[in-house]
Amino acid sequence: MQVTDLVTPALIVEADTLDQNLSTMAKALPGSRLRPHIKAHKCTELAKRQAELGSRGFTCATIREMEGMAAAGLGDDLLLANEVVDARRLGALDARVTVAVDSPETIAAAEAGGVREVLIDVNVGLPRCGCRPDDAARLADLARSRGLEVRGVMGYEGHLMMVDDGAERAERVAESMSDLVRAHERVGGGILSAGGTGTFDCNLAATEIQAGSYALMDTAYDHLQLPFEPALFILATVISVSEKFAVADCGLKSMGMDHGNPRIDGAKVWFCSDEHVTFSSHSPSEAPAAPVRVGDRIRVVPAHVDPTIAYHERLHIVSGEDVIDSWPVDLRGW
Amino acid sequence: MQVTDLVTPALIVEADTLDQNLSTMAKALPGSRLRPHIKAHKCTELAKRQAELGSRGFTCATIREMEGMAAAGLGDDLLLANEVVDARRLGALDARVTVAVDSPETIAAAEAGGVREVLIDVNVGLPRCGCRPDDAARLADLARSRGLEVRGVMGYEGHLMMVDDGAERAERVAESMSDLVRAHERVGGGILSAGGTGTFDCNLAATEIQAGSYALMDTAYDHLQLPFEPALFILATVISVSEKFAVADCGLKSMGMDHGNPRIDGAKVWFCSDEHVTFSSHSPSEAPAAPVRVGDRIRVVPAHVDPTIAYHERLHIVSGEDVIDSWPVDLRGW
Numbered sequence: 001m002q003v004t005d006l007v008t009p010a011l012i013v014e015a016d017t018l019d020q021n022l023s024t025m026a027k028a029l030p031g032s033r034l035r036p037h038i039k040a041h042k043c044t045e046l047a048k049r050q051a052e053l054g055s056r057g058f059t060c061a062t063i064r065e066m067e068g069m070a071a072a073g074l075g076d077d078l079l080l081a082n083e084v085v086d087a088r089r090l091g092a093l094d095a096r097v098t099v100a101v102d103s104p105e106t107i108a109a110a111e112a113g114g115v116r117e118v119l120i121d122v123n124v125g126l127p128r129c130g131c132r133p134d135d136a137a138r139l140a141d142l143a144r145s146r147g148l149e150v151r152g153v154m155g156y157e158g159h160l161m162m163v164d165d166g167a168e169r170a171e172r173v174a175e176s177m178s179d180l181v182r183a184h185e186r187v188g189g190g191i192l193s194a195g196g197t198g199t200f201d202c203n204l205a206a207t208e209i210q211a212g213s214y215a216l217m218d219t220a221y222d223h224l225q226l227p228f229e230p231a232l233f234i235l236a237t238v239i240s241v242s243e244k245f246a247v248a249d250c251g252l253k254s255m256g257m258d259h260g261n262p263r264i265d266g267a268k269v270w271f272c273s274d275e276h277v278t279f280s281s282h283s284p285s286e287a288p289a290a291p292v293r294v295g296d297r298i299r300v301v302p303a304h305v306d307p308t309i310a311y312h313e314r315l316h317i318v319s320g321e322d323v324i325d326s327w328p329v330d331l332r333g334w
Numbered sequence: 335m336q337v338t339d340l341v342t343p344a345l346i347v348e349a350d351t352l353d354q355n356l357s358t359m360a361k362a363l364p365g366s367r368l369r370p371h372i373k374a375h376k377c378t379e380l381a382k383r384q385a386e387l388g389s390r391g392f393t394c395a396t397i398r399e400m401e402g403m404a405a406a407g408l409g410d411d412l413l414l415a416n417e418v419v420d421a422r423r424l425g426a427l428d429a430r431v432t433v434a435v436d437s438p439e440t441i442a443a444a445e446a447g448g449v450r451e452v453l454i455d456v457n458v459g460l461p462r463c464g465c466r467p468d469d470a471a472r473l474a475d476l477a478r479s480r481g482l483e484v485r486g487v488m489g490y491e492g493h494l495m496m497v498d499d500g501a502e503r504a505e506r507v508a509e510s511m512s513d514l515v516r517a518h519e520r521v522g523g524g525i526l527s528a529g530g531t532g533t534f535d536c537n538l539a540a541t542e543i544q545a546g547s548y549a550l551m552d553t554a555y556d557h558l559q560l561p562f563e564p565a566l567f568i569l570a571t572v573i574s575v576s577e578k579f580a581v582a583d584c585g586l587k588s589m590g591m592d593h594g595n596p597r598i599d600g601a602k603v604w605f606c607s608d609e610h611v612t613f614s615s616h617s618p619s620e621a622p623a624a625p626v627r628v629g630d631r632i633r634v635v636p637a638h639v640d641p642t643i644a645y646h647e648r649l650h651i652v653s654g655e656d657v658i659d660s661w662p663v664d665l666r667g668w
Contacts, residue, residue: 008668039608061609083573084573085573103575103628106628127579128581128610239417239440239463240417240436240437240462240463242457242466245461249416252638252640256586258586258591272592273462273492274373274641275373275396276416278462294419294437304586306608307591307608313667333646333647
């Protein structure tokens, strides 16, 4: 199949760039040093490539992701890095399941649901889940008293992923992790799980890094000079052209908008509607540009990969003009 | 089933509010005066209720929506109010199919794809699809010369939906429609299709109104004093509570973000992550509020219904604490 045969809008992934991103990370964080987060791609076929490169443990954000990974034979060591108040579907999985807990209620849920292993989730500065560092040991004791195995701690320094300056980022990550290290000393267990694509090389405290975005990359990371390149694009078809603007058939239902408008190289994006993107039909500088014509295929770069993929049924893997594979986005929903 | 049994995040629809919205519109625009746009709800079960109230014609935004409506037995008169450059899937449908055209290329696509009927799409001020009003007659002639039936014209005054003042909105809609009326006179055919929820009662030129949002309503319409009420909410579970904030399990992958953050009554939303919303655990005024606890169910009001529904597999229809029905969102994708 050729790229021109795809029904648009369609997600296309550059095979070479994906391979390069995956192997670069596997070399930097071999084996159990990396616990890839699969929430960004939601695709077991892509996770299988990560497994082939040495990752046996994976990170998930939802129960559905955990179920899909287990069903795909990738259940050697699955971490749900998120809190749940009903863990019964997790307890029923034919997989090694660890769940994050940060309260007596989530510990009770793990026990009641038949989950055997937990990590104590510690807040390291991002206003989201996680207990206070001082409460970690108490929660670990509680979990053990309920018969749960406490494998260690986790904490996500998400508020530091986008710190521009590398040295400052490293310094602030170390500071953030010092809380987690102290909690870990009191909690025990072999795991200190943390980090992400923005801190994969400067989080030196973690025993494992939960990076996910590196595989397909987000434009939000552009300024960080990371060794990963954007691999995901939305293929769209130009359906209408006027004197000043043109319209292609991808819109709000084919891309996440929390980071703003997508990018179209050589054009200025005016706005998005449900199924349309309106963009300048001439380059922003108004210099002569290749005219856009009805029927042209264009590449649109989404501002945020994760909520973009969650709208789509498939990732089409392309090499030049060939579609060499088509992978279901099989971990959507909850 | 009870609302408390639903896996979260889940879309819930208040049955009474939905019924009220549907019947209010059916009374205001009976029979063929309304051609409901199904892009907002993407749900054939909901479309069936609209049909029962008198609508035999429907408006769609994608080919997948057209296919799903035809498969559900709702294909008496389907309008794809959007341009396509490959109409073969439309031509293959067992339904009455009309497609919007605004260029020689889209007319050629309709002919090549085996579609028999078209509307000339005219730009009435929104920078999106549609030909210049002066080009409409020429395109109609071209379409007829290719053997296509031209049923009339359409134009979407989307840029006027949110004009605050009712009198000003009516005036500007009339002005915008005057172009379309003139084009219609030259094009011929019985249909002048236009309008939306924001202009359903002030667009007096249209022979049929393409409204869709009225069924479930968007908060963006709040200030327009329309006789429709929000019927759709995201049910979420509180999974973590800290001193100043709490976290529930709905995030960027369960709601469209192009209109900004969702609303949680009695709380201030701080920010959304992929699977989380972080919000103040006390009311914004810092007055004593009911404490939020882990395990609580809350209702989150999405800022934009259309791209919210496109993330979900089902609409759960609720009455009080009972889930009285569960309808598949069966028109997603392309």
